[in-house]
Amino acid sequence: MVGLVAVIFEAAEADRFTFVDQDVVVAQKIVSKAGVRKVDLASVTPSARALKLAEGTGLDDLLCQLYLDESRAILNVKGRHIVTVDNRGFQGTGAGVDMSNIGPRSEGRAMLLPSIPTRQPGESARASASRPASP
Template structure:
């Protein structure tokens, strides 16, 4: 019987720009008495990766464009935040009051270009906004190389036609983000024709049960007991592109 365990690393300090995130996580693993084993995967919240990589922007330093001012008037959002959203977006998909759906420069279709202001700075500090990492797959690869573990970088996404947010993988290294089951038999010997498994997304969603969405302060989770045989591939492979996307 396969058994899966999850543990949120305790006692991680507040992460700031320039911090050695791999060293902080390694220290957390040591405190928890966790020695990496085959089948372990480390899930790291996007927020602390972005913070360590200096992706926090002071809103006082942002000058909104005319386009940002107009979209801010339509949506009721801070024009400076809208300017950051536009700077990260390949295109605006839809907008309504307090929401802008964009195609991110990385290919994700997401709310507000993934830009967040929650849990970024304390109430006594100047307002900041946090952008996604420039290259989440590269960020995951760097952490994986330092820590000797497969790494998934997770973020909270809303989903079309469903309420609520759930953890998804925006970066992955050391494992297959996408597992292609086409050509393999099902339990009755029928050949699978279209089955692709978002393995890294499943891992991110599971870790989200411990990470939470608010004040839990548990941005790193170890999943233990996983198994896979497919070749490694990055989280970028999870994005539907070109003719595969029937909704653009």
């Protein structure tokens, strides 16, 4: 964690940003890991739209399906970059889908942003576990 803190402070210093008491910085990957939203790519079935997006970008069709699943809209596609409005309403590239450095033996898995980012880490997992099964 010390490495992450150093990177954050170095970037802030380079931008001449000053932290004040009570400021909180959260990186997307940390939020994703806390939100426990990992997807096994083998469980993803690409739609016709995902196949077309993959063909146009050269990206994996399963990854493109995750982008579509996690997005309200695709705003722009340029080369391998896909600009989206994700399901939470945030604009960015790749709808918050992350396949880098998600842990040991992570091949074939992706990490997604929490579906409800205001929840505390682990709350969504606890809520799901305590929710009664649907009839």
